[in-house]
Structures are given as structure tokens and as C-alpha cells.
Amino acid sequence: MIRQDALDALPVRDALPELADALATHGTAVLVAPPGTGKTTLVPLALAGLLGEGPARRVVVAEPRRIAARAAARRMAWLLGEEVGGSVGFTVRGERAVGRHTRVEVVTTGVLLQRLQRDQELAGVDVVVLDECHERHLDADTAAAFLWDVREALRPELRLVAASATTDAEGWARLLGGAPVVEASGAAFPVEVVWAPPARPVRPPHGLWVDPALTAHVASVVRRALAERDGDVLVFLPGVGEIARVAGQLTGLGEVDVLQVHGRAPAAVQDAVLAPGARRRVVLATSVAESSLTVPGVRVVVDAGLAREPRVDHARGLSALTTVRASRAAGRQRAGRAGREAPGAVYRCWAEAEDARLPRFPSPEIKVADLTAFALQAACWGDPDASGLALLDPPPGGAMAAARDVLAAIGAVGPDGRATPRGARLARLGLHPRLGRALLDAAPVVGAGLAAEVVALIGEEPPREYGDDLAGALRAARRGGDAYAGRWRTEVRRLRSLVSEVSKGSGGSEGSEVPGVPGVSGPSARGSGSPSVRPAGEDARVGLVAALAFPERVARADGGSYLMVSGTRAEVGAGTGLRGASWIAVAVADRPVGRGHARVRLGAAVDEDVARAAAGTLLESREEVRWADGDVVARRVERLGAVELAVRPHTGADPSLVRAALLEGLRREGFGLLRWPAGAVVLRQRLAFLHRRLGEPWPDVSDEALHARAEEWLEPELSRARRRADLARIDAGQALGRLLPWASGRAVLLDELAPERITVPSGSGIRIDYSDPEQPVLAVKLQEMFGLQETPRVAGVPLLVHLLSPAGRPAAVTADLASFWKDGYRGVRAELRGRYPRHPWPQDPATAAPTRHTNARLGR
Incomplete structure (x- = not known):
């Protein structure tokens, strides 16, 4: 008996004619209705023709959560005066209540996605209602994109409704081809x-x-x-x-x-x-x-x-x-x-x-969540990069690339990014692809029952009181009488049946399609998807399942923490059964507040053989030559990702690797590793001045530029070097000479444009200080510059003259000698003539004879 009074009290009833018109005209609609108006319960019943109005249709309602799907179905059945499984039913993971006469079926969005992958036409379905679109769950966004594809390419008569209480109505309307927006008024309860x-x-x-x-x-x-x-x-x-x-x-x-x-x-x-x-x-x-x-x-x-x-x-x-x-x-x-x-x-x-x-x-989940399952769905749909899907937000490129790497590693997609037959089977499991891989590949080794138990345990993290040891948590779930244990047993039964179904569907040749997959034998080996190891003992087999699900999280004890093969460090709790294990497989981890390392929430002890089998694609043996502890270190390393398994010294290393290590040492510690005679330092300063003043072809000799051209100016000495001591024997000045512009012929102008010394009026050859490339400095005794009106120049730049006292101390600084003789000399003379009476201090220095000597030597 239909509860008409309850139906009449739902405010969304007033919007039903407009919604029916929108679907009849456009085939799509966006329904915006406040909470409590009946959009989840009355609308599907009306669209299915179960209220005595309109044609009979089959309606599928997609909800984001299992609890919501069950509750919505029960409420609709109650409104019709029926039991669930009659005109209204529901299907969620592990539970189904649908009969022959069911016209409204409430499902989770995950269940809807699996149906779409099996039957893209959704044969027999007339209307799909995507409820609670505002929550932007990834499965809901994906289902909406797939349904729009179906409507556009296969079934233009399929009607689609996006429904929510609060949503981006305009965005959803655009996504559904300009769908009309139907708004329902809410209940008048403030x-x-x-x-x-x-x-x-x-x-x-x-x-x-x-x-x-x-x-x-x-x-x-x-x-x-x-x-x-x-x-x-x-x-x-x-x-x-x-x-x-x-x-x-x-x-x-x-x-x-x-x-x-x-x-x-x-x-x-x-x-x-x-x-x-x-x-x-x-x-x-x-x-x-x-x-x-x-x-x-x-x-x-x-x-x-x-x-x-x-x-x-x-x-x-x-x-x-x-x-x-x-x-x-x-x-x-x-x-x-x-x-x-x-x-x-x-x-x-x-x-x-x-x-x-x-x-x-x-x-939106698509912006922040792990996209591995989404990428597999898109690949199975035939759009590996999801570029052709109608999505409110495109998936981030980096997250999609990471997802494709995972799928390729487990054999779910091929080199072109499209789903392999194995990938299609993984998508049908209703599990994250990692867990699907673990279920299928571990079952032949540890048994379908144990594989299903462990995957079910990882799929829904057990209560904290079960502990962080996966094997111990499994034993707790088996004997547990709590709600979690009940749900876990239901999921185990579902997974065991899935293993059986998939094995039959693949003809028992799972592994023949995925040669090279980590821990999976190819056709020339066993012809099955089982890893090449057979761990003894149940705890070890539990660890194998976890390692197959998360091969990059296999970790070895290292200095009080664990180093995952991915390079991430993780710590286990003080009272855990995992402490002391040499290797673990981390199933669940997080990062505590203020800590740089991850914290293991659920993991299992494994041995090195399991680690090698599970993370096989990360296993490599190579020679490593690097700069470490101030010298070249060459060694042969067997490595599982970031974890070093075995190391031994290596002689006769590849010269190119040695050269790269030496260059790295120069980058880290600087060119002070070379031998720098005084002339080499001065040459670098002169070249720096000319490059700043004249530019090309005079070379840039900054650290950055020299590193960029290191192999050019340090050869052939660098190719003969093997260690730090060899670098110390390289004459940096001789090497820098190779950077001079010999090809253009301008190298011969070095001493003319930037001479190392300059002859002053007294006849002395004084060294120029080029340490400041802006303006070189000439430090000379004042008396040696008498009679010189023009300030000396190099490359057109006046030198900054430091005029020294007879004791060699700075007396004055000028870049304009004529002005100094006229204005500044008088004060210097008055200050110094009494202190140095044996030296000449003429009243007119501009016309006086320059000298290096005292008055006595001059015969005065």
C-alpha cells in the first residue's frame, strides 16, 4: 500500500513536472533540491512510473556510500508499502537485494562503474540518477563521464539526472550538454x-x-x-x-x-x-x-x-x-x-x-587522490589519458603519470597505455589495482583463501586494537566477533569467489600475459602468475601478499628505522611484533605530526627472497662511481630500489663515470681542488675583467661558467685523473689558457688589454690587481707617479690608483691623477713630509721628477 501522505509531504513533488519535461526534451537534467525534499526517494519512484503516473521505466540510482544506498532503497520500499527486493532493490559490494520485478535499483557508484565496464550500453536501464554530485567523489565523476559517452555514442535515449542539495549546477549542466537546471524548494523548517x-x-x-x-x-x-x-x-x-x-x-x-x-x-x-x-x-x-x-x-x-x-x-x-x-x-x-x-x-x-x-x-577527489584505479578505469574504457572524458576537472598530469607507472608495473596496461586482458580482469574485481594484483598473483602460491583474507584485511584497515602486525591482525579478525570481523568475513567470501571466476575466465594462464612483471613468472617459466618464491609458514605468506600489493613499500631495517625501496623511511611502534624484523612489507602508513618519517600502521615481516620477488623490477646490479667523503668512490652495488643489498669495491671503473664523479667533486668543493699557482689566480682575474669589460670572445670564468665548460678546459688532464690527488696536480693556469680566444686570434691581445704589470713614471713595473673586475687597482708609492697627469688605463678603464706612503701604507686613492695633484696632494704632503723627511715632497708634483729614492740618493 503506497504511503501517499508521506509522498505528498515531500516538497520535490512540485518540481517533478519540470524535471519530466527536461528529460523528455533534452534527455538530461540537473536537479538541485535541499535536504529533506525527497530528491533521493520520491524522484526515482516517479521516474520509474511506480506512483501511477508516467511510463514504466527501469531506474538506477547511484549513491556514493553503501549506507546511503541501503537506506535510500529501504525508504523507497517503505513509501511503496513493500519489502526491499520488490519494486525497489539495492546492490552494494558484498550485498544484493534485487528481484525479478525491481524497477528502481540503488547502487554505489563503484558498482555502477563495474557494470559500465561489463556492459557499456547498460541494457534495460532507462534512467540513471547520480545522487549527491556535490561530494565530487572520484567514482561519481568517472561514472558521469562514462554515462555521457554512452549517451553520446551508443544510447541517445538514456536519460541522465545529476542530483544534489548543494552543487555547481552550472558546471554539471555544461558537462551534460547544456542540461536544464531544475530547482526544488525546500521544507519550510528554519x-x-x-x-x-x-x-x-x-x-x-x-x-x-x-x-x-x-x-x-x-x-x-x-x-x-x-x-x-x-x-x-x-x-x-x-x-x-x-x-x-x-x-x-x-x-x-x-x-x-x-x-x-x-x-x-x-x-x-x-x-x-x-x-x-x-x-x-x-x-x-x-x-x-x-x-x-x-x-x-x-x-x-x-x-x-x-x-x-x-x-x-x-x-x-x-x-x-x-x-x-x-x-x-x-x-x-x-x-x-x-x-x-x-x-x-x-x-x-x-x-x-x-x-x-x-x-x-x-x-574534488580527482585533484587530490591516488588516481591508479581511475587510470585503470579510463584505460579499460579506451581513453588511457582521460583526455576525451567529460569531467568537471581534468586529472593532474603528474598524478596520472604516477598511476600509469603503477599499472604498467603490474601488467595492467601495455606500452600504449591501453588495458591488457589482465588489466580488464583487475578492473572487474572491484578492488584497487594493487590489491587486485596481490589477490590474483598470490592465490596460486599461498592459496585463494589466505590471499582473500589478507587482501580483505588491507582493503579496509582493521581497528587499531588489532595491532599493526598484519599476521597478528589476521588472527584477530578470524577469531573476532565484532562488526569489523563480520564485514571482513563477508568480503573474504566475495574475493574467494572472484578468484575462482577470474581464474576460469583467464584459462589459468594469468602469468603468460605479463612477462617481466615484478614477482610474476613469464611463459617460459611456470606459465602462471605466481611469484618465484614459496615462503614457508603462514606469517611469511601473509607478508608475500602485502609485498605484492605494495612492492615499493618493501623495507629493510636500517639504523633504527626501515628504509623502503621507494626511498621513504618508516618507523614501527615500540610494542609492535614487527620490531626486530630484518625486512617488512608496509601495507598502511601515515606521517605523524612533526615527524619526517612515515609511521607503519599495518605491515608484515618478510624475508629478502620475498622482497626480491615482489619488487623485482627495481632490482639491479650496477657499478656506482661517485664523489663521497672528499674523494672518488667506485663500487659494485646490488640494489633493490633505494635499498643496497650488497656492496663491494670496484677497480677498473668506467673512465666516463670517474670523470663524472670528479666533476661532481669540483661542483661540491670548488676549483680549489686544483693547483693554483699565483699566476693562475691572476690570469683568472684578468680574464674575468676582460669578459666583464669587453664580453665575447673573452671567456666567462665564473664558477658556474667554468663548471659548464669543465670538460673543455680541463682536458686532457681530467681524463687521466682517477682521484682527488690527481686533481691537485692539474695546473689551473695552464688549463685556463685553453679558454683564450685563440681561434679568433685575439688571445695575443691579452697582455695589451689587461697587462699583468704596468710601467710607472719612475720606471718600475708595478703589478695590477684585477681582483675587482669592475675597476682594477694599481698600488704604487706616491713619489713614483710624480709628473704623470693622465691616469693609466687598461682596456679603456682608468685604474684605481692607491698612492702609498714611503712605508707602503695607503696615503690616498684616486682615479683622476690630475685632479689629485691639484687638490688632494697638498693635504697629503702636509701630513707626511714631517713623518718622512728623507723623501721628496715637491710643491708642484705635476712637474716634479718621479723617483724611487730618498733625497740622499738624489743628492739633495
Whole structure:
């Protein structure tokens, strides 16, 4: 029996005629409807013709989360007065409730993608509704792009609806070929905003870490809301850890039930939250409660203002969730939960002034997440670089390149970037390609059951109390009676059946298609995808599965931490069972606040044979010649990525490598490694002056320029050198002479343009100081310059004359001798003639005879 009263109360009903017209005219539409209006429940029923109006159609509704898909299906079935599996059903990973007469099927976007890869036409489907588009999950963006391709190339009659409460409607309209935007009015229940910032500043989140002071403040705000308002309280927190922390701080609430809802909660708990409660409730939830489902009885929302988004740490090769400030769009969605059934209030745990600085929308996953699974989907779709896909945001080039490297390493794509048959099978598994590779390649070695168990454990990180030792966590899951263990067993059964299906589909020749894949035998070996090692003992086999999933995270103990083959360092906890293992395979890691190294959250002990097999493409043996500890070091190294396995000294190294090492030494330590006689230093200074004054063809002899031409001016001496001591025997002056412009014939002008010495009026040859390339200096005794009116010049530049006292101390500095004789000499004479009476101090130096001698020598 259709619950007509409940249907009539949904405001989106008024927008149904406009939506029907848009789909009839354009085939696509963007539906914008506030929370609680019925866009997730009423619209699919109407489009399917289940309300007695319109033709019968088959509608697929795609939701971003399993909990939302199940809840939406159950709500629609309730509105029709049916059980799930009748006219309305759902399919999520590991669970399906669909019957022969199902007309509306709610699926997760991941399930929809797998269907599209198997059947691009979506035969039998008339309408697809992509719900909650504003969340910008990568699977949803990908599904939208694929569906637009299907509509454009194969099925122009397929109708598409992008639906959300808060979204970039114009962007989605452009993406769907100029689709009409249909807006529905919301329920007339106001929501009062109460700003409730902490009394003291809290530290910003980092990674998965959230300041305990914030969760304590959220708990106090919940108590305040319970005292000030009626109805149930829905609290938004970023993750399971914060939910548990706040739950622990809300003990002693009396006649109030504290419930926890998140993606890991058992289905029974999730269902209980979505049903009216007999007592007042506080529901602690992650962002799964933002949309697509109504928690009945809620009149108050307490928003911590945080969310979890995926991020990739490219520097360390780690991808994980990180805690960020929730967007304004998410804030509106959350606040709307309080006004679905009656007027309500939202307590926001931040200052009103901060609100305008929050991001407008969540970060699109395609911009920040690991793109390996997306790249495989695109490759299987026939568009390896995703350049032809209709996406709101293009994938970043660097992230796509990194993703393609991973796919090529596991044999999922060929040299042209297109999916191999193996890649197509990996895409059908509904797993990250890394985990799919581990499942398929480990199953023949460790058994399908154990491979499925370990992959299921890695695929959804187990509770912290299971520990960080993967083998120990496996034993805990096997004996566990908690919600996680229940979900894990369901996933294990699904993966075991997938292994069987894929093995049959590939004819048992998985490995024959991927010669050279790390740890995978080619056709000339075993003819199977199994690694070449057979580890003994279950713990070792668990490690093999983890190593096959993350070969670049295989790590060896090194000085108190572990060095991954990728070059990233990682540390294990003090009480872990991993401590003491010589090798580990890191399945899950993050970076703690203020630490440069990664922290192992889940890993397994392995041995070197497993490491070599799993990361086989990174294994190499080569000669290494480098500058280290002040000299050339030559050695033969066997290396697994960044990890050195074996090292021995190497004689007879390749001369080109030795030369490169010597040049590196010169770059690091400077040209002081060469022999620099006094004449060599002066020659470099003269050349620097001419280059600055006249330019080409006089050479640039700065450090940068000499490094750039090192092989030119240091040969042949450099080719004969083998170590630091050989560099010290190279005459830098002789080598610099090779840079003179001999070819143009101007080299012979060196002594004319920049002479090393100049003859002064007394007849002395005085050395010119070229240490300042702007203006060379001539330091000469004052009496030797008597009678000279013109300041000496080199290359047209007047010398800066340092006139010295008889004792060789500076008495005056000038670049204009005539002016000095006229104006400056009188003061110098008055100061020095009494101090040096034996030397001549004529009144008119411009006409006096220059001399190197005293008055006595002059016969005065």
C-alpha cells in the first residue's frame, strides 16, 4: 500500500513536472533540491512510473556510500508499502537485494562503474540518477563521464539526472550538454545557527590527528545542546576515532542513548539509527550522515567542522585520508539535517568570522587522490589519458603519470597505455589495482583463501586494537566477533569467489600475459602468475601478499628505522611484533605530526627472497662511481630500489663515470681542488675583467661558467685523473689558457688589454690587481707617479690608483691623477713630509721628477 501522505509531504513533488519535461526534451537534467525534499526517494519512484503516473521505466540510482544506498532503497520500499527486493532493490559490494520485478535499483557508484565496464550500453536501464554530485567523489565523476559517452555514442535515449542539495549546477549542466537546471524548494523548517567556538585555540588537524581539546569541546557542546533544545542530536565528526573519543566523554547522560554511525558500523546498527528511537538519542556520525538519509527525530546538529579527504603524499609514496576543514557546502548539508522534520538548530564549533574563509565546496577527489584505479578505469574504457572524458576537472598530469607507472608495473596496461586482458580482469574485481594484483598473483602460491583474507584485511584497515602486525591482525579478525570481523568475513567470501571466476575466465594462464612483471613468472617459466618464491609458514605468506600489493613499500631495517625501496623511511611502534624484523612489507602508513618519517600502521615481516620477488623490477646490479667523503668512490652495488643489498669495491671503473664523479667533486668543493699557482689566480682575474669589460670572445670564468665548460678546459688532464690527488696536480693556469680566444686570434691581445704589470713614471713595473673586475687597482708609492697627469688605463678603464706612503701604507686613492695633484696632494704632503723627511715632497708634483729614492740618493 503506497504511503501517499508521506509522498505528498515531500516538497520535490512540485518540481517533478519540470524535471519530466527536461528529460523528455533534452534527455538530461540537473536537479538541485535541499535536504529533506525527497530528491533521493520520491524522484526515482516517479521516474520509474511506480506512483501511477508516467511510463514504466527501469531506474538506477547511484549513491556514493553503501549506507546511503541501503537506506535510500529501504525508504523507497517503505513509501511503496513493500519489502526491499520488490519494486525497489539495492546492490552494494558484498550485498544484493534485487528481484525479478525491481524497477528502481540503488547502487554505489563503484558498482555502477563495474557494470559500465561489463556492459557499456547498460541494457534495460532507462534512467540513471547520480545522487549527491556535490561530494565530487572520484567514482561519481568517472561514472558521469562514462554515462555521457554512452549517451553520446551508443544510447541517445538514456536519460541522465545529476542530483544534489548543494552543487555547481552550472558546471554539471555544461558537462551534460547544456542540461536544464531544475530547482526544488525546500521544507519550510528554519534552522537556527549557534556559533560555539572553543574558548581557547585548538591546534589544526594534521593527517588523521585531531586535537583532543576539540573533541572535548564538541562533547561539551553536545551537553549544552541537550540542555537547551528538544529532540535528538546529530553530531558530525571526521572519523571513527573521534566518534569513539566523544562517546567516551558523554557517559552519564541519563535517559539518553549515544549511538555511533559510520561506514564500519554493522548494518543492524545503521538500521537502528535510521529508525525512530524510544528514548532521546545522541547520534555520533561521520560525513555518511550528511546526505541521502534522514535520521528521524533529529532537531539539533552539532558540527565539529572537520572532514576526511584522500590525499597523496608524493614525496613519500603514501596515500591516505587526511583531516581538513569541512567546506561551506558540507556545512549547509549538515545543518539541513536539523530541519528535515521540524524547526531545529545547528551548533557550529567554530567562530562566525572563520566561516567565510572555508572552502566553498569539497576538494574534488580527482585533484587530490591516488588516481591508479581511475587510470585503470579510463584505460579499460579506451581513453588511457582521460583526455576525451567529460569531467568537471581534468586529472593532474603528474598524478596520472604516477598511476600509469603503477599499472604498467603490474601488467595492467601495455606500452600504449591501453588495458591488457589482465588489466580488464583487475578492473572487474572491484578492488584497487594493487590489491587486485596481490589477490590474483598470490592465490596460486599461498592459496585463494589466505590471499582473500589478507587482501580483505588491507582493503579496509582493521581497528587499531588489532595491532599493526598484519599476521597478528589476521588472527584477530578470524577469531573476532565484532562488526569489523563480520564485514571482513563477508568480503573474504566475495574475493574467494572472484578468484575462482577470474581464474576460469583467464584459462589459468594469468602469468603468460605479463612477462617481466615484478614477482610474476613469464611463459617460459611456470606459465602462471605466481611469484618465484614459496615462503614457508603462514606469517611469511601473509607478508608475500602485502609485498605484492605494495612492492615499493618493501623495507629493510636500517639504523633504527626501515628504509623502503621507494626511498621513504618508516618507523614501527615500540610494542609492535614487527620490531626486530630484518625486512617488512608496509601495507598502511601515515606521517605523524612533526615527524619526517612515515609511521607503519599495518605491515608484515618478510624475508629478502620475498622482497626480491615482489619488487623485482627495481632490482639491479650496477657499478656506482661517485664523489663521497672528499674523494672518488667506485663500487659494485646490488640494489633493490633505494635499498643496497650488497656492496663491494670496484677497480677498473668506467673512465666516463670517474670523470663524472670528479666533476661532481669540483661542483661540491670548488676549483680549489686544483693547483693554483699565483699566476693562475691572476690570469683568472684578468680574464674575468676582460669578459666583464669587453664580453665575447673573452671567456666567462665564473664558477658556474667554468663548471659548464669543465670538460673543455680541463682536458686532457681530467681524463687521466682517477682521484682527488690527481686533481691537485692539474695546473689551473695552464688549463685556463685553453679558454683564450685563440681561434679568433685575439688571445695575443691579452697582455695589451689587461697587462699583468704596468710601467710607472719612475720606471718600475708595478703589478695590477684585477681582483675587482669592475675597476682594477694599481698600488704604487706616491713619489713614483710624480709628473704623470693622465691616469693609466687598461682596456679603456682608468685604474684605481692607491698612492702609498714611503712605508707602503695607503696615503690616498684616486682615479683622476690630475685632479689629485691639484687638490688632494697638498693635504697629503702636509701630513707626511714631517713623518718622512728623507723623501721628496715637491710643491708642484705635476712637474716634479718621479723617483724611487730618498733625497740622499738624489743628492739633495
